[in-house]
Amino acid sequence: MKNRMKNDLEKIILTENEILNKVQEIADKINHDYKDREPVIISILRGATLFSADLIKNIELKLELDFMAVSSYGDSTESSGVVKIKKDIDTDISNRDVILVEDIIDTGLTLKYISEYLKKHNPKSIAICSLLDKPKAHKIDIKIDYVGFEVGNEFVVGYGLDFAQHYRNLPYIGILKKEIYS
Ligand code: IMP
Ligand code: MG
Numbered sequence: 373m374k375n376r377m378k379n380d381l382e383k384i385i386l387t388e389n390e391i392l393n394k395v396q397e398i399a400d401k402i403n404h405d406y407k408d409r410e411p412v413i414i415s416i417l418r419g420a421t422l423f424s425a426d427l428i429k430n431i432e433l434k435l436e437l438d439f440m441a442v443s444s445y446g447d448s449t450e451s452s453g454v455v456k457i458k459k460d461i462d463t464d465i466s467n468r469d470v471i472l473v474e475d476i477i478d479t480g481l482t483l484k485y486i487s488e489y490l491k492k493h494n495p496k497s498i499a500i501c502s503l504l505d506k507p508k509a510h511k512i513d514i515k516i517d518y519v520g521f522e523v524g525n526e527f528v529v530g531y532g533l534d535f536a537q538h539y540r541n542l543p544y545i546g547i548l549k550k551e552i553y554s
Contacts (some may be wrong), residue, residue: 374542377538378513378542378546379540379545380539380548380549380552381491381529381530381546381547381548381549382526382546382547382548382549382550383522383546383547384544384545384546385429385523385528385545385546385547386521386531386545387544388482388531388544390407391491391503391520391531391543391544391545392416392425392426393522394424394503394520394521395396395423395427395430395503395520396427396430396497398427398501398518398520399427399428399430399431400430400473402427402431402433402501402518403430403431403432405413405489406469406471407433408432408439409433409469410433410434410436410469411433411435411436411468411470411471412435412436412437412463412465412468412469412470412495413428413431413435413436413437413438413470413471413473414438414439414440414444414461414463414465414470414471414472414473414490415425415437415438415439415440415473416439416440416441416442416472416474416482416486417439417440417441417459417474418441418532418534418540419474419475419476419532419534419540419551420473420474420503420532421532422532422540423473423503423520423531423532423533424437424473424549427473427501434520436463436488438461438462438463438525439459439461439468440459440460440461441456441457441458441459442455442456442457442482442485442486443458445507445545450458451506454482455482455485455486461490464493465490465493465494465495465523466494466495467494467495467496468495468496469495469496469497469499470490470491470495470497470498470499471498471499471500471501471518472486472487472499472500472501473501474497474500474501474502474503474530475502475503475504475531475532476502476503476504476505476506476523476533477502477504477505477506477514477516477519478506478509479509479510479511479512480510480511480512480513480514481512483502483514484512484514487500495531499517499518500514500515501517501518501519502516502518502519502520503519503520503521503524503531503532504519504520504521504523504528504533505518505519505520505521505522505523505524506522506523506524507522508524508525509525515533526547526548527547527548528545528546528547528548529542529546529548530542530543530544530545531543531544531545532544533545535548535552535553536553538545
């Protein structure tokens, strides 16, 4: 089964070990930056689930975990720019330090929308933490506080990232063959 998914990849760009080492590095930074604080971690469904799970296991702070679901993509690989909230947070974030955890920043439109939306709840601070970033694809200025890896504009899957809801369970990240989605 996993082999069948592997065949859909042009190549693996990040191994499981490389990812987990980077996640530990990011967690160490957060442990340092948020010393003596109790952040609210908001994981963006569904792509950030694997990343946020591994991340919080390495965070040694008292924290709360919440989830938000938005839609922007459908089954396409192009950002529509239209963001809709499908599941809101249940935590009161007013006067709290929020860390938004995302799988990948492409145009930046999704996170821009989410952080503007969350600011209305008057958090003390909002930081953005994304495992992957596609800097060449940004359509707006977005400040990313914690980033794992920069990638090119290819479509990547695995470790939470999907194409049409598949490949999320791969423990590594790879570039999807163009023939799969075109
Ligand atoms: P943005 O609004 O264009 O920044 O889109 C961000 C969202 O698009 C991410 O949360 C992902 O769900 C999805 N996305 C963007 N690029 C990729 C990719 O290469 N693989 C899988 N999902 C992606
Ligand atoms: Mg996503």
